[in-house]
Amino acid sequence: MRKVAIIGVGITPFLSRYLDKTYFELAYDATKLALNDCNKQGIEITHKDLESTVYGIYNELFERQFMPDIFINSYIGMNDKPGTRIASGGATGGYTVRMAYAEVASGLSDLCLCLGVEKCNDCYDEKTGATTPQVLNAIAYSADMTYEYPMGMMAASSYVSMVNAHFEEFGSPSEEQMALVSVKNHGNAINNPIAQSPMKITVEDVMNSRIICYPFKMLDCCLYSEASACLILASEQKVKELGVENPIWITGVGAANTDCFIGNRESIGRLYSNINAAKAAYKMAGLDYDNIKNQIDVAELHDAFSGQEVISYEELGFVPFGEGGKWIESGGPEIGGELPCCPSGGLIGCGHAVGATGIMSTGEAALQLRGDADKHQVTIEKGRALAHSIGGPGAAYAAIIIMENEEAKK
Amino acid sequence: MVFQEHQIRDKILIEYKYTMGGQSKFFIELMNNKKILGTKCRKCKKVWLPPRINCSECYEDTDWIELPHTGTIQVSTIVWYGAAAFIQNVPYGCAFIKLDKADTAMFQGVFSENLVPSKLKKGQRVKAVFKKKENREGKMTDFFFVPEDEWERWINKPEYEGGD
Numbered sequence: 351m352r353k354v355a356i357i358g359v360g361i362t363p364f365l366s367r368y369l370d371k372t373y374f375e376l377a378y379d380a381t382k383l384a385l386n387d388c389n390k391q392g393i394e395i396t397h398k399d400l401e402s403t404v405y406g407i408y409n410e411l412f413e414r415q416f417m418p419d420i421f422i423n424s425y426i427g428m429n430d431k432p433g434t435r436i437a438s439g440g441a442t443g444g445y446t447v448r449m450a451y452a453e454v455a456s457g458l459s460d461l462c463l464c465l466g467v468e469k470c471n472d473c474y475d476e477k478t479g480a481t482t483p484q485v486l487n488a489i490a491y492s493a494d495m496t497y498e499y500p501m502g503m504m505a506a507s508s509y510v511s512m513v514n515a516h517f518e519e520f521g522s523p524s525e526e527q528m529a530l531v532s533v534k535n536h537g538n539a540i541n542n543p544i545a546q547s548p549m550k551i552t553v554e555d556v557m558n559s560r561i562i563c564y565p566f567k568m569l570d571c572c573l574y575s576e577a578s579a580c581l582i583l584a585s586e587q588k589v590k591e592l593g594v595e596n597p598i599w600i601t602g603v604g605a606a607n608t609d610c611f612i613g614n615r616e617s618i619g620r621l622y623s624n625i626n627a628a629k630a631a632y633k634m635a636g637l638d639y640d641n642i643k644n645q646i647d648v649a650e651l652h653d654a655f656s657g658q659e660v661i662s663y664e665e666l667g668f669v670p671f672g673e674g675g676k677w678i679e680s681g682g683p684e685i686g687g688e689l690p691c692c693p694s695g696g697l698i699g700c701g702h703a704v705g706a707t708g709i710m711s712t713g714e715a716a717l718q719l720r721g722d723a724d725k726h727q728v729t730i731e732k733g734r735a736l737a738h739s740i741g742g743p744g745a746a747y748a749a750i751i752i753m754e755n756e757e758a759k760k
Numbered sequence: 761m762v763f764q765e766h767q768i769r770d771k772i773l774i775e776y777k778y779t780m781g782g783q784s785k786f787f788i789e790l791m792n793n794k795k796i797l798g799t800k801c802r803k804c805k806k807v808w809l810p811p812r813i814n815c816s817e818c819y820e821d822t823d824w825i826e827l828p829h830t831g832t833i834q835v836s837t838i839v840w841y842g843a844a845a846f847i848q849n850v851p852y853g854c855a856f857i858k859l860d861k862a863d864t865a866m867f868q869g870v871f872s873e874n875l876v877p878s879k880l881k882k883g884q885r886v887k888a889v890f891k892k893k894e895n896r897e898g899k900m901t902d903f904f905f906v907p908e909d910e911w912e913r914w915i916n917k918p919e920y921e922g923g924d
Binding site for chain 2: 369411475486496504514562565611612614
């Protein structure tokens with residue numbers, strides 16, 4: 351396979367609602383931001399140079415449009431070029447990066463647009479006069495529609511099952527340990543201008559917020575967001591041709607789908623998709639699952655729910671099983687800690703614009719490696735970063751991307 | 761230029777009459793006879809619930825088997841805020857329940873006179889309660905589970921009944 355680099359990143363602000371943009375207008379904005387990011391670095395390209403697009407769009411019901419990708423394709427001026435849509439639940443972003451990587455690594459394209467967008471809050475519940483109940487309904491249709499949806503399965507009740515079972519098995523994470531993730535990520539978001547929920551809060555604030563799905567409380571959950579995020583990927587040959595000075599190489603892409611029926615799994619308290627995706631990505635990047643914490647500088651994790659970030663520390667190999675709760679108590683994943691996790695604010699701080707989210711996380715990690723993360727920049731010593739996406743029924747889909755900056759390593 | 765917003769009201773509604781294919785027998789027996797059927801792989805003997813007519817591990821066919829109405833909670837939650845379709849039901853309990861003799865756990869509603877997390881803990885024994893025949897539709901909502909010690913009281917309510 352050919353080497354593939356991220357040469358441009360574009361992320362629109364994550365907002366609860368864009369009344370002044372449709373999903374395809376948002377996608378245009380992110381594309382333009384990514385092209386501007388290239389131009390600022392002296393990379394002279396326009397949209398006409400892009401050879402293909404991989405679209406990450408999770409949910410047709412949000413966009414009120416089946417096959418939304420083809421309408422974006424028209425709006426962003428990519429007619430007469432190949433475009434492929436990826437839809438893998440909450441892991442749509444990570445999977446989209448994976449497929450855009452494959453587009454370039456395979457030799458099909460030398461310059462590929464990796465574009466995610468989601469606009470959920472056009473859903474509207476006439477009965478309660480609020481968007482959320484209809485947004486949750488549109489998501490709940492991702493559960494098995496015969497055996498699980500009618501029983502009231504939804505995103506929170508699905509994730510909470512794994513977190514509760516993990517707690518039963520390991521005594522971690524406690525409610526207070528989960529709350530620390532919320533405090534950290536809302537706090538980190540204060541320094542990220544694109545974030546939807548920057549907040550200085552305490553563990554007590556989280557504990558006192560309204561119960562959503564026992565034991566998840568309001569501040570343990572990310573908010574649904576509207577946004578678009580975009581990467582421009584280039585082959586090694588194109589990197590040379592364009593004189594890219596600071597390419598961020600994608601060195602590992604790992605993905606795995608575990609059984610979407612949680613009750614079929616060997617242990618309910620494990621996200622096997624995480625474990626298998628991590629091992630595959632590390633192997634490809636030549637990294638070690640048991641020593642990964644010391645091999646990367648930063649991780650952008652998929653913290654749709656606080657407890658899920660804690661168990662991800664364990665499943666991604668940062669700490670042994672059962673020690674995730676203790677690790678956040680010790681400050682390990684804080685900025686300045688052993689391995690900063692979600693310095694952007696993650697999903698809890700930035701919001702969750704599903705198809706855009708994993709591309710935002712990958713873009714954020716790439717900006718960290720470039721030294722371009724401004725106020726939330728972490729120290730880069732090893733020159734490696736990780737971005738994590740997970741989602742779908744029972745968190746069945748997971749994708750992990752490892753990136754490297756060869757300059758930073760020198 | 762000042763931005764002026766414009767929103768259009770709409771809804772998407774599709775009607776279905778969908779086949780349950782090879783799993784049809786599960787729903788027919790549930791509706792007509794209050795039976796909970798799983799399937800057993802002819803090769804590895806794994807008992808699937810929800811049922812599968814093929815074993816996804818062995819690529820062999822399975823056979824229908826009747827399962828007991830009792831089982832154990834593997835993990836649970838109580839939902840306090842939810843999707844539009846269920847928001848009128850909150851708070852509601854739900855759990856992954858492994859029926860005795862099954863190898864997989866099924867997601868189902870757990871009702872209790874005292875809906876608190878301690879009542880739905882891992883290891884809690886539960887038993888199935890069915891809607892009365894005239895109200896059963898051959899759907900998962902035809903039945904639910906209750907803690908075993910509450911079962912007698914639930915099946916004596918006018919709208920419910922126990923299995924055989």
